[in-house]
Amino acid sequence: MPDHPALERADVVQMLAELGSRGPDSALERLSSMEVAWLVHQVEQRYEVELDLDDEQLGRLRTISDAVRLLDDSVRARRG
Numbered sequence: 001m002p003d004h005p006a007l008e009r010a011d012v013v014q015m016l017a018e019l020g021s022r023g024p025d026s027a028l029e030r031l032s033s034m035e036v037a038w039l040v041h042q043v044e045q046r047y048e049v050e051l052d053l054d055d056e057q058l059g060r061l062r063t064i065s066d067a068v069r070l071l072d073d074s075v076r077a078r079r080g
Contacts, residue, residue: 007043007072012064015042029063036061043071049078 016022019038031039036058044051051074061067 007068007075009064009068012039012067012071015039016064018042029065031061031063031067036067039067039071043075047075047079049075051075051078 013026015038016026016035019035022028039061040051040053040058043049051071053070053074057070057074061070
């Protein structure tokens with residue numbers, strides 16, 4: 001199975017802009033719990049995978065940078 005394109009910060013910021021909680025030029029780093037849920041859903045849809053994140057992993061999704069790292073790593077792990 002081919003490797004997926006890396007999830008970049010710009011991708012995460014665009015996903016958040018689609019939620020309507022912030023604009024694409026927002027400098028806010030901190031994520032709300034609703035934004036975390038939205039990002040997980042969006043990443044699952046984009047990469048056609050089901051992410052099985054436990055409470056500890058979800059708790060580590062506090063910032064956009066956290067989301068980029070953890071969600072990209074999770075997709076790579078699911079796709080093998």
